[in-house]
Amino acid sequence: MDALTIQEAAQTTDWSPRMLRYIERAGLIEPRRSQAGYRLYGPGELQRLRTLRELTTRYDIGLGEIGFAMRLRRDAELAGAVDAWFEAQPRRPEEVPPAEWLRWEQDKHSKLLALAAAAPPATSHA
Amino acid sequence: MDALTIQEAAQTTDWSPRMLRYIERAGLIEPRRSQAGYRLYGPGELQRLRTLRELTTRYDIGLGEIGFAMRLRRDAELAGAVDAWFEAQPRRPEEVPPAEWLRWEQDKHSKLLALAAAAPPATSHA
DNA sequence: GAAACCTTGACACGACCGTGGTAAGGTTCC
DNA sequence: GGAACCTTACCACGGTCGTGTCAAGGTTTC
Numbered sequence: 001m002d003a004l005t006i007q008e009a010a011q012t013t014d015w016s017p018r019m020l021r022y023i024e025r026a027g028l029i030e031p032r033r034s035q036a037g038y039r040l041y042g043p044g045e046l047q048r049l050r051t052l053r054e055l056t057t058r059y060d061i062g063l064g065e066i067g068f069a070m071r072l073r074r075d076a077e078l079a080g081a082v083d084a085w086f087e088a089q090p091r092r093p094e095e096v097p098p099a100e101w102l103r104w105e106q107d108k109h110s111k112l113l114a115l116a117a118a119a120p121p122a123t124s125h126a
Numbered sequence: 127m128d129a130l131t132i133q134e135a136a137q138t139t140d141w142s143p144r145m146l147r148y149i150e151r152a153g154l155i156e157p158r159r160s161q162a163g164y165r166l167y168g169p170g171e172l173q174r175l176r177t178l179r180e181l182t183t184r185y186d187i188g189l190g191e192i193g194f195a196m197r198l199r200r201d202a203e204l205a206g207a208v209d210a211w212f213e214a215q216p217r218r219p220e221e222v223p224p225a226e227w228l229r230w231e232q233d234k235h236s237k238l239l240a241l242a243a244a245a246p247p248a249t250s251h252a
Numbered sequence: 253g254a255a256a257c258c259t260t261g262a263c264a265c266g267a268c269c270g271t272g273g274t275a276a277g278g279t280t281c282c
Numbered sequence: 283g284g285a286a287c288c289t290t291a292c293c294a295c296g297g298t299c300g301t302g303t304c305a306a307g308g309t310t311t312c
Binding site: 016018019022034035036037038062063064 | 268269270271272273278279280
């Protein structure tokens with residue numbers, strides 16, 4: 001067969017089974033089910049799971065954010081409203097480096113990341 | 127003068143002064159400052175504050191989500207990555223009328239392109 | 253020069269997020 | 283028929299979000 005169970009999928013994608021279920025509940029990746037209700041992850045899902053991890057770690061964004069992006073592409077009205085709001089934003093051509101607010105936004109995570117990077121990824125639970 | 131202090135702005139926009147500072151910190155609306163450092167909200171800011179409230183309550187989205195949308199429009203690389211992830215998603219044709227979807231896709235791409243073209247090459251990722 | 257604003261910084265708190273664990277029960281495999 | 287997996291449903295925990303409040307100090311106005 002061409003599909004992995006949740007544990008196998010977790011191993012090859014570097015998620016935990018717990019998180020795979022969480023991701024499904026967030027509506028991001030919903031594998032098909034076997035007759036008995038077992039989740040079955042195909043190659044496409046596995047690839048998307050890896051890419052998802054890449055997205056979240058590389059750009060430091062949460063699943064909620066990706067969920068919002070998904071909502072944005074599905075709900076044209078919402079997308080339009082958000083768009084309209086940004087349209088009304090004043091342009092600052094070359095006034096101030098706009099990375100100030102970004103730094104703040106990522107600052108909250110930086111400590112965590114630094115900490116996680118410093119700590120060896122041993123089995124934290126016993 | 128043509129600008130309100132934080133308390134006045136709060137009253138006419140139905141936010142609290144606290145939240146106005148929070149919104150500023152989130153990078154969403156940054157009023158100019160007086161000589162002494164007082165926040166000064168002009169008509170544009172007031173309007174955007176009201177629209178922001180409309181957005182958050184009507185669509186039930188948080189400031190973090192709007193911040194993410196802002197990040198999406200500023201960081202073309204991130205936008206592309208998120209886009210790519212969605213491209214690999216399986217479509218469900220019966221959920222979305224194809225014409226609608228296509229129009230949305232085209233629209234999004236054109237906006238993205240316009241943004242990338244307009245944005246100076248400041249994409250020096252970390 | 254005092255009242256009434258403004259500033260930043262901190263503590264607090266309920267709600268949710270990301271994540272792990274565990275329990276009670278069904279399925280698959282040998 | 284038991285081991286090893288799967289399911290859902292909870293509890294727990296630290297972190298972030300949205301929000302209020304308070305303190306210590308500067309500014310504006312009369």
